[in-house]
Amino acid sequence: QTCVVDNAIDQKISASVTRQVSTALAKAQLTCMNVKSRGRLATCPSGFKVTACSCGMACGSWDIRGEHVCHCQCAVMDWASARCCKMSI
Amino acid sequence: QTCVVDNAIDQKISASVTRQVSTALAKAQLTCMNVKSRGRLATCPSGFKVTACSCGMACGSWDIRGEHVCHCQCAVMDWASARCCKMSI
Amino acid sequence: QTCVVDNAIDQKISASVTRQVSTALAKAQLTCMNVKSRGRLATCPSGFKVTACSCGMACGSWDIRGEHVCHCQCAVMDWASARCCKMSI
Numbered sequence: 001q002t003c004v005v006d007n008a009i010d011q012k013i014s015a016s017v018t019r020q021v022s023t024a025l026a027k028a029q030l031t032c033m034n035v036k037s038r039g040r041l042a043t044c045p046s047g048f049k050v051t052a053c054s055c056g057m058a059c060g061s062w063d064i065r066g067e068h069v070c071h072c073q074c075a076v077m078d079w080a081s082a083r084c085c086k087m088s089i
Numbered sequence: 090q091t092c093v094v095d096n097a098i099d100q101k102i103s104a105s106v107t108r109q110v111s112t113a114l115a116k117a118q119l120t121c122m123n124v125k126s127r128g129r130l131a132t133c134p135s136g137f138k139v140t141a142c143s144c145g146m147a148c149g150s151w152d153i154r155g156e157h158v159c160h161c162q163c164a165v166m167d168w169a170s171a172r173c174c175k176m177s178i
Numbered sequence: 179q180t181c182v183v184d185n186a187i188d189q190k191i192s193a194s195v196t197r198q199v200s201t202a203l204a205k206a207q208l209t210c211m212n213v214k215s216r217g218r219l220a221t222c223p224s225g226f227k228v229t230a231c232s233c234g235m236a237c238g239s240w241d242i243r244g245e246h247v248c249h250c251q252c253a254v255m256d257w258a259s260a261r262c263c264k265m266s267i
Contacts, residue, residue, distance in 0.1 A: 006190070009098060009102075009187065009190060009191070009194075010190075010194060012098060012099060012102055013102050013106075013191055013194045013195060013198065014194075014198060016099075016102045016103055017106050017110075017194075017195055017198040017199055017202060018198075018202065020103075020106045020107060020110050021106075021110055021198075021199060021202035021203065022202070022267065024111070024114055025114075025202075025203070025206055025265075025267045026267070028114065028117070028206070028265050029264070029265055030119075030208075030227050030263060030264055030265050031227075032227045032228070034242055036241075049119050049120075049121045049174065050121070050172070051121070051140035051141055051174060051229035051230060051263075052140060052141030052172060052229055052230030052231075052261070053143070054231070054238065054239060054240045054241065055238050055239060056239055057147075057239070058147065058235075058236065058237045058238055058252050059147045059149070059238045059239070060143065060144050060148045060149025060150070060151070060236060060237070061143060061144060061145055061146070061147050061148070061238070062143045062238070063123070063125075063143065063170065064123055064172065073147075074147050081241065083141070083228070083229060083230060083242065085119060085140075085227065085229060085263075086118070086119055087117055087118055087119050087176060087265060089111075089114045089115070089117065098187060098191075101187060101188060101191055102191050102195070105188075105191045105192055106195050106199070109192075109195050109196060109199050110199055113199050113200065113203055114203070117203070117206070138208050138209075138210045138263065139210070139261070140210070140229035140230055140261060140263060141229060141230030141261060142232070146236075147236065147238060148236045148238070149232065149233050149237045149238025149239070149240075150232060150233060150234055150235070150236050150237070151232045152212070152214075152232065152259065153212055156210065162236075163236050172230070174229075174263075175207070175208055176206055176207055176265060178203040178204065
């Protein structure tokens with residue numbers, strides 16, 4: 001049994017999926033922003049994730065608390081900045 | 090010949106694909122984690138990419154080796170931490 | 179009227195679309211690269227966003243100008259490096 005109708009439908013589906021997925025994904029991009037705060041903590045808005053932190057006093061030691069908060073570790077600290085990114089479609 | 094059946098099926102397919110692509114993409118997000126290690130190297134698990142590195146000793150000089158390894162450059166180093174992200178659908 | 183043919187076609191479409199959409203989306207991933215320059219600025223190529231910056235002189239204080247430029251802030255600076263990422267299919 002050669003399922004001619006089935007195969008024809010499958011081919012239609014495959015072409016449509018390929019076209020629509022690539023169109024949709026072509027619009028998808030990484031959206032990023034910076035959030036700078038006084039002190040040693042900086043928090044990304046909801047929906048964004050921290051990708052990196054920058055700190056005052058030339059300090060390169062930081063950690064990320066939860067998914068959204070940059071924490072600058074050096075003893076004396078004047079500002080903290082979070083680089084926040086998300087996928088937007 | 091007007092391909093009435095073809096057109097009907099095409100419409101069904103297009104509607105289904107549009108619905109499923111947007112549902113799937115709506116769930117797509119940036120997934121991130123931290124990997125901290127003693128010494129000057131920290132490695133992201135496979136599937137993740139390094140987006141940033143943090144280092145002990147307040148050191149802000151680092152580089153990324155391959156796609157997965159943070160390398161803290163300062164002379165004396167106690168720990169290294171990698172921020173690792175990937176797209177998850 | 180129970181639209182037996184319609185329902186059969188709908189089921190077929192739905193199953194095939196689900197399979198193909200996840201296959202297509204599974205190929206989408208985060209693509210990253212490093213751009214290192216002398217001085218205090220490093221710039222990501224177009225289409226990429228800065229996720230983090232690394233600086234010479236152990237400097238951990240940096241900021242991101244526009245979406246593409248790392249700026250290392252410490253007084254004396256010999257190199258700057260940008261970690262640049264984008265979504266790719």
